[in-house]
Amino acid sequence: MLPTATALATQRLAEFLAVVSRATDAGTATRVATERAARALEAEVAAVLDVHGKVACSVGFALGRVPVAALHEVVAGRQERIDVPGAGPCHAAATPVGGSAPGHLLVARSGGDGFNVDEISLLRGMARVLELTVDTLRTFEAERRQAAENARLVTSLRERQRLLEQLSRIQRAITRREPLPRILDTITSATQELFGDEAVGLRMVDPDAPDMLLLVSSRGLSDDMAKRIWRVPVTDRGVSPLAFRLDRLVVMNDYAGDPNALPELVANQIVSAMAVPVHDSGRVVGSLAIGSFRPDRVYGQTDQEVLRVFGEHVSLAVTDAKTQEAMYQAFHDSLTGLASRALFLDRLNHALARAAREDTRLAVLFVDLDRFKNVNDSLGHSAGDLLLVGVAERLRACLARDDTAARLGGDEFAVVLEDVTDDDQVVRVARRIIDRLRAPFVLGGHEAFVDASVGIAFNTDSQDDGQALIRNADLAMYQAKKNGRGLHETFHPALRARFLRTLELEGSLRHAVDEGDFVLHYQPIVDGGDRPLTVSVNLSARQLQRTDLPEFVSAALARTALDPTCLIIEITESLLLHDTAATMDRLRRLKALRVRVAIDDFGTGYSSLAYLRQFPVDIIKIDKSFVAGDGPDASALARAIVHLGRTLRLSTIAEGIETAAQLADLAGAGCEYGQGFHFARPVPAEPLAEMLDLSSPVPPPGLVPA
Incomplete structure (x- = not known):
């Protein structure tokens, strides 16, 4: 990439300084400066005039043909052109030279254009360098003649x-x-x-x-x-x-x-x-x-x-x-104009130092958008960018002038509130942010909706690490997400302990997977209490999000030669609420394979009748808390779910049946299938084969997880 005019001028000034500063006397410095000024500005002629208007040095003019009067007019500002013998009309520019030998540095060149702003700035810079150099050399020359002041000479020169x-x-x-x-x-x-x-x-x-x-x-x-x-x-x-x-x-x-x-x-x-x-x-x-x-x-x-x-x-x-x-680009997010992560952390650290010094409180709010990915996927990334800009504008509107808002990256934002007087003050800001962001955004003619989860963290008496405070607010935000959309949560030490336990558990699980320590257990589902049925397979949220899930299940059915009607896919209620259009599409494609779909742990989540009618569901699995619960209420809820299933023509399976009385109560209510310790405990494949009286210790195809 070619350098800018300003960068080129700066480079030429640096070169001018390096050459002129090597001169050994004032006369040489003036001559070199005149020559270099003409060369740097591509001028035909250049001259230095002393304080009396006499030409101290010139280059480019024919011997004895320097138009002194015209140069005086340029210096006085009454003329911008001069006639140069042999070159004709030329644009001219002059700038003062101060110091112990005042005067002017003047250049002139032919052509249609005059000198631009960068060139005038360069000319002034060269005049300042000449002034400084001549002063230095004149000091040297004067002080050299005064041996008594030798020490001052050396100091001044240095x-x-x-x-x-x-x-x-x-x-x-x-x-x-x-x-x-x-x-x-x-x-x-x-x-x-x-x-x-x-x-x-x-x-x-x-x-x-x-x-x-x-x-x-x-x-x-x-x-x-x-x-x-x-x-x-x-x-x-x-x-x-x-x-x-x-x-x-x-x-x-x-x-x-x-x-x-x-x-x-x-x-x-x-x-x-x-x-x-x-x-x-x-x-x-x-x-x-x-x-x-x-x-x-x-x-x-x-x-x-x-x-x-x-x-x-x-x-x-x-x-x-x-x-x-x-500075602006380094400290601000290029899309939203909010503070960048670096600027936010810098301001937070300084705010923490001030809070510790003045014994005040501050709070960090970590804001994360819910459903932002849906907007990106459905309306495109440009719409997602517009949404982030809109979020930034609403975020600013929720804050006081001295509060700092930042975009940390993606759909994550942060706010620092200083001089906090009480917790409710911060909670009110968090609620205001959640409420403002809940209103629809109009993006290219489409309405888009998002929620915000907000984590709050307050500084402690000795806290001076902004990054740690951001992490605390982040942990609180994740807890708010777990509690549901559009909520806020305040950090407390137990959250960190819980997070560390989760990390340890995740590490242990990964290690167990790598070492092959997991053993698959099976628990039969029976009807009426005696005859084993086909096997159900639980799907995780990540598995349900796989775009190739139907193809994956189809391949497993083909590989195991399993009748598709013998396979039941179990999903929890909460999975139906995320990315519903894509979820609906995958479930319908699974149904096209003649696989059945069951809702696991029914009654513990949202229990929406709408999604039971909307999604292609075959079976409801009643959570064991309604089966094994004490008192008439639990039993009544279980019977109500059975009745709901029969009304919607859905089969029902009761989980966690542990006694004959529970089985009798559910069977009397019309529940078709049961599962629990009353029938069999979960067992590995080999005992299961014996339980089912299968000759091979290897589980039959229908018991191989898809």
Whole structure:
């Protein structure tokens, strides 16, 4: 990819600086600067005029034919073109050169277009480099003649050489297109090395709040102090906000006694400090500050001038690196505009530090959408993106101005609420989010509905790890999902213990599968109490979601030579409520194979008559809690389910029959089939074969799970 005009200008300025800074005297520096300016800007001619308007150096003009009067008109701003002997009419541009040898640097070139903004900025930068270099060399020349001041000469030269080296270092980082955080760290590191002071901070305007300044890079501050002053209002005290507001260099040589000093830094023993504004394309976007803990540190005129020059070059760096745009992109989700995970975690950690310091409470809300996958699958990913944007807008509307909302990824969002006074305050926000997201979204002319499950986690007195707090809120959210859609749950330590037990169980189960430790057990279903029936096979949620489930079952039937009417597929009530269209399609395709379908544990879930009529169900299995329950209510419910089955022409199987009395009661109610310890306990294949009086120890085809 070709470099941008701004990047090319920055690269040329870096090359100009490297060449001019090698000059050994002021005359050579002026001559090299004139030649290099003409080359960098592709100009036919270039010249340096001194403060009196005399031509100190020129290139490209024929000997003795420099149009001095025309150059004066350009410098005065009254003329933008000059006639160059041998080249004809040329566009011209001039910029002041300050320092100990003031004047102007001027270039002119032929062609239809004049100099653009980037080229004018480059010309100004080259004038500043020439000014600094000539000052350095003139200092060297003057002080060389004063042997008594030799020590000051060496010090001055070294300081200015360090300035040139650090400027070159920043320019190289930008030219190489290093990541934004590395460029910002290069700026603060270079500042610290240049001045030798202990503390350096670079602040930039918060992309989310133009009235706030973020400490985007620092040196010499403890982690706790950096967190304390990480985000401050532009109206706050301190050299950084003041330099930002006044758009000029600010010096506080008696920091503790200055009414504009930041109390946190006074307490941190800062003795003196100064700051300069940082610009992006001429607009103030931040400030660069240095501070010292040394009692004798005083920032004199030389220090101030060096920081001012350095600040101007930092501004060039910020402009070229498109810092403001890059900061926004780095800290925000590109789709919704909410804070990114990185920014959310950063703000949460700083909020935790403030909460611990001020003894306040905060809460994290973890928001996960229910049924988002259905929208993606049915309406397409573009509709899913529109839904996420709509969710972000409603989420913002539920929060106060100082609350932070973020998209963590996919359909997961998070919120941090600060200065929480009571739990109910947070619960109200969670309910408001759930209610707002429950309203329909209009996506491309279609209405889409989602629910939100919200997990809540509060900080503890000693908690300073934002990631741990997010995990706690995440665990609470999963518990809310288990409790049902559109609910919220607050984290408590028992949730983590339960989660760890689940992880341990999952690990044990995976290990058992790998080691072949599982043994399949069978428990017959009988009618009237004596004759064994065919075998039922339970399907998990994941198995029911398989698009090739009917083909898989068909292959198993063919492989085992089992009569399809001898196979019953058992599913729980809750499985019928997820992705109902796809579930209906798979069940109908299974029915086409002449396989029967049973609802397992009926009565413990939603027990909807609608889905009993809608789905192709053949059998209801009455949960054992209604069979073995104490009292007349349980028995009455069991009889009611049997009656319901007969009304809908569905067979009924009672689970968990353990006594002859239970069997008699159910048989009297008209229940057709039974299963339980009263008939047989679950047994492996070999005892089952003996129980069924089969000659082979291998289970018959009908007992092989599909």
